[in-house]
Each structure stands twice: as structure tokens, then as C-alpha cells.
Amino acid sequence: MALVTTTEMFKKAYEGGYAIGAFNVNNMEIIQGIVDAAREVNSPLILQVSAGARKYAKPAYLKKLVEAAIIDSDVDIALHLDHGDSFELCKQCIDDGFTSVMFDGSALDYEENIKVTKQVVEYAHAHGVVVEAELGKLAGVEDEVNVSAEDATYTDPDQAVDFVKRTGVDSLAIAIGTSHGAYKFQGEPKLDYERLEKITNLLPNFPIVLHGASTVIPEFVEMCNKYGGDIPGAQGVPEDMLRRAAKFGVCKINIDTDLRLALTGAIRKYLVENPSQFDPRKYLGEGRTAIREMVKHKIVDVLGCDNTL
Ligand SMILES: O=C(CO)COP(=O)(O)O
Ligand SMILES: O=C[C@H](O)COP(=O)(O)O
Ligand SMILES: [Zn+2]
């Protein structure tokens, strides 16, 4: 039980052809649900915090919650900054004890992305912290940034090689057709596996990261809609597509939307079925249980990282 970097996790995942789940967290119930699931099935974990989540939960609280989760479990946890948009934010998280940071320079031009990523890598590595970067542009919503489908660009394999060589990053998030949020595909879900395979061949033994990789589990979308929600036409990345990606060098699979849907669906259901209840422990507890069971399913049936501690 320790706070660790992702180095060993990724090495084993790459060799084993499976992926580690990177789950977005912003409160106690979400953290507990995820960590309890990982403990039950002996899986390493990446808990990731976006700038928005850090602001919401406050840095000091988040750090203590994750430390408490480590004391309470036998799980190796990497604490990761998700979509850091500046050197300063990455530095703050490194100084706060994060073991991994993402610098997302995908909105910058190529040379600027390289420049800042390199700066983050130098500071992070000097402090024993690993760095994820992003090349290419995913469609969808992250915090206030909304990238339309037309502005999304897939990662260029040759550029990925140049980028990794020149920045010294430890892992790279690529764009092959996934997107953030609950509306990933209009028609048939499709990922560019040819591009992924090309990148993996050009960068052997190098961990690739898939953002926007929630399945948007129909059970929870239906639960939200049945109990007063309004989330029509939501669609995510089917599970078999994620399993296939894990076989091609994808070592980290990011999941946020599925956590949100599980928590919200379970709470909506509980409140509708128990209108006289107003004890937060009751409905938040339902949400926490839903997250635990969903994450267990992900780890065992989709990511394949159970019993790898
Ligand atoms: O990539 C993500 C966080 O960085 C989350 O993606 P989803 O919206 O598919 O859960
Ligand atoms: O990549 C986006 C994640 O889902 C985090 O979302 P957020 O920035 O709204 O916390
Ligand atoms: Zn991005």
C-alpha cells in the first residue's frame, strides 16, 4: 500500500496486454467506491484530479482523502493531475505530492506544446514524478474547453515519435476517435486502430493513454432517464473496443463519465423510490455502492488489471 508513480504499473500492463483504469475523483464517496473496488479485485489504481475537481474539493482535502484511502487499503495508487493546462499548475501538483501529472498542450501549436511539455518533464523528473502529454485533439468537453468534432485532429504517428523523443515524456495521450463526455459517436462507434497500431509499432514499449474512454453504460443512462433525468442519445466506447485497445499498447484508460452516470443514476433512483428520506448517507451511500460495482466490472471484465498487484 503506497502512493506510487505509474512506471511499474505501465510496464506490467504493457507486457500483459491489459490497461490500468484512471478514474476521475472529486469527493469522498467517489474515492471510496473506486478504492474499495480495486481492493476487492487486487488492482492497481490511478486516481486523477482535473483542475476543476481540484478547485471543487480543495487541494488539501483531496490529498488527505487519497492518503486515507491508501492507509485503508492494500492498493498501489498513483495520484495524477488530469489535463494540466500550464507549467505552474503541474508544478503546484508536483509540489503537493502528486506522483504523476498530465500537461495537456494539445491546444497549443506543436513547437509550443513541445516547449512546455519539456519544461514540465524537467521539473517532474527532478522530483521523481512522471509526465503524460497529449498530441492530437479530442472532441468533446473538458472543463470550459469545448472542442467541436470539426476541430478534433487525430494524432500523427511520425509526429508522436518526434514528440516523445524531444520531450522525454513518460506516456502519451493520443486522439484516435474517442472524445470526452456522454456523446461520443453520432452513428456507429469507430476507433482508428490502424493509427494506434502504427503509433505502437513506432514507439515500442511506450505507454499510450486513451482519454474519453467511458462506455457510457446504458444501464446507468437508462436509470438516470427513468428517474427524472434527461440524457437522450448518450453513447460511449463499447467494451470490446477498449479491450482491443489495451492489446495495442494502451496502458491507461480514462474514465469519468461512467462514474458520474453511476453516481447520479443510483442517487436519482434512491430519492425517487424513497421520497421521505433525506439522510445524505443513504443516497450518497447508494451512489458509492453503484460506483464500486461498476468499477469492479471495468477492472475485471474490460481493463483486465485485476490480480496484478
Ligand atoms: O478522459 C477523461 C478524463 O481525462 C474522461 O473521459 P470520459 O468522459 O469518457 O469519461
Ligand atoms: O477530461 C475531462 C474529465 O472528465 C474531467 O472533467 P472536469 O474537467 O469537468 O472535471
Ligand atoms: Zn486534451
Ligand SMILES: [Zn+2]
Ligand atoms: Zn481526458
